[in-house]
Every structure is written in structure tokens, then in C-alpha cells.
Amino acid sequence: MKATLQQIIKNVGDDTTLLDVQSVSGGSVSQAYRVQTKENIYFIKYNPNVPEDFFEKERDGLMRLKRSGAISVPTVYAHKESYIAMEWVSGARKKETETLLGRGLAELHQCTRDTFGLDVDNYIGKLPQPNNEEENWLTFYKKHRLGFQMELALKRDVLPKVRREKLERLLDSLHRFLPAHSVPSLLHGDLWGGNWITGDAGIPYFIDPAVFYGEREMELAFTELFGGFSQTFYDAYEEISPLPPEFEERKPLYQLYYLLVHLNLFGETYGPSVDRVLDYYVGSK
Structure with a gap:
């Protein structure tokens, strides 16, 4: 899987040196990973068995939400038939x-x-x-x-x-x-x-x-x-x-x-x- 993640990071345009890779919960459909490089931290979902437009439709939905200006969504860096690479989002809930x-x-x-x-x-x-x-x-x-x-x-x-x-x-x-x-x-x-x-x-x-x-x-x-x-x-x-x-x-x-x-x-x-x-x-x- 490391080679696959390195190729995804390369497609994003980042250094393929992976400093840290962690398997994380990503729902019931795909494998999900937190991938850290020298430049960034990514959330990557990978599934070679979904329809070819599956991750394209996920990106499309996120972009429609983003264009509304109503609420934040993760930035999508790259996607193909078997994966989507996004911004890693993490933080603590506050009162508001x-x-x-x-x-x-x-x-x-x-x-x-x-x-x-x-x-x-x-x-x-x-x-x-x-x-x-x-x-x-x-x-x-x-x-x-x-x-x-x-x-x-x-x-x-x-x-x-x-x-x-x-x-x-x-x-x-x-x-x-x-x-x-x-x-x-x-x-x-x-x-x-x-x-x-x-x-x-x-x-x-x-x-x-x-x-x-x-x-x-x-x-x-x-x-x-x-x-x-x-x-x-x-x-x-x-x-x-x-x-x-x-x-x-x-x-x-x-x-x-x-x-x-x-x-x-x-x-x-x-x-x-x-x-x-x-x-x-x-x-x-």
C-alpha cells in the first residue's frame, strides 16, 4: 500500500517521501489513511472497486458545498478512479x-x-x-x-x-x-x-x-x-x-x-x- 500512497502523493505534486502513514476510520466504503510528507498532511481514501466516477462525484459534491459559502469543506488536491486525496482536517470542538x-x-x-x-x-x-x-x-x-x-x-x-x-x-x-x-x-x-x-x-x-x-x-x-x-x-x-x-x-x-x-x-x-x-x-x- 505504501507504493500506492507514494504514487498518489506524486500525483498531488508533493515530495513522495512519506514521514508517517496511519490507517484511520473513513467510513464503510473505502480504506482511509492519514499521510504526512515534508510539505503537508493528507487524508486519502482508496478503493479500486468503486465505480469509475465515484470519487469524482464526491469531489463534485464538496465543491458545490464550498461554492455555497455557507460552511467549510476539506480542500480536494487530487482524485482518480480509485482514490481521492484531501486536506487533513483536525481540531477540538469549542463552545461555539x-x-x-x-x-x-x-x-x-x-x-x-x-x-x-x-x-x-x-x-x-x-x-x-x-x-x-x-x-x-x-x-x-x-x-x-x-x-x-x-x-x-x-x-x-x-x-x-x-x-x-x-x-x-x-x-x-x-x-x-x-x-x-x-x-x-x-x-x-x-x-x-x-x-x-x-x-x-x-x-x-x-x-x-x-x-x-x-x-x-x-x-x-x-x-x-x-x-x-x-x-x-x-x-x-x-x-x-x-x-x-x-x-x-x-x-x-x-x-x-x-x-x-x-x-x-x-x-x-x-x-x-x-x-x-x-x-x-x-x-x-
């Missing part, structure tokens, strides 16, 4: 860190446009995420989020008959629960507690995005699914962009997308959670 995080997310969501989706498809985890552009939020969420994951679950044999029938009933009645019209906001797209980190001076950074323009409630719903965010974060967000009272009723429906993603990635461990959401909206029979 999660306030900055909440404000930054609210400001990101104020970056809007006229249609939902994106001009390119990308990935959530290692699953494809279609971003076909739609003017109607209900159509987008039904077809390109829940519907796509349902079809994937059928192919992966994690959607038994009863679960499939309930999901089909939910899709047929989705108009009862979600507004057709909403404001398309720029979303991180995969914002759980492991996808933000702290840099120098306690500044929060976003990593591992799955960006698209969607309903901001979907993003906030996911932040509550697995934790990792304090009340300070939510208070700071709502100071800038308060959520409507109806959010609480819609929240499990938006969490369902991410539960289906996890069902397709990790199997039946997430099946009961999917079933609970389905039972809540369409009943247990």
Missing part, C-alpha cells in the same frame, strides 16, 4: 462549534433554485442516487428517492411481500402526507453525525456529501435518526430558519428514505425500523 454548524446548515439551505434534484446523479454511501430534475417535490421524492430504493430492495431480496405491499400503499397515498410544492434547497444529502468534523479554531466541516436540491425537512429529519447533533445545533438552525409545526408529522417519512438506504446496504438489521415507519403511515395490517 455546534452553533456555527447549525447556522451553516441553515445558510446552506437558503441556497435555492427552481427545480428539485441535480444536473448529475451521484451516490449515497456506495449506492447510486438518481437526481432526475423535477419541478414537483412529491414527484421527486416518490420516484427518485422512495421508489428507487424500493426497486433496489426488491432486487436485493430485502423487501418481503408484506413490507412491499405496505410500501406500495404508502407511495400511492404519499400526497396525503407531503406537499407537492416546496422550495428546492441545497442539501448535504447524507448528514448524520459522522459526516461532519471539526477543524482549527473549532470550525465545523462537512464531509462525504450526497448533494442535491430537496426539501430541507428531509435533511433535518436525518440528523435526528442516528444522533450526533446537540440541541445547540438545532437552536442555532431555527434562529435563522424555523421549521414548520408539520415537520414532526413528516419527519418519519423523510427518515424512511435513509432507513431504506441502510436496509439495502446492510440488510435486515434495518428491516424492523422500516416496518415501524410503514405501520405508522399505512397501518399494521
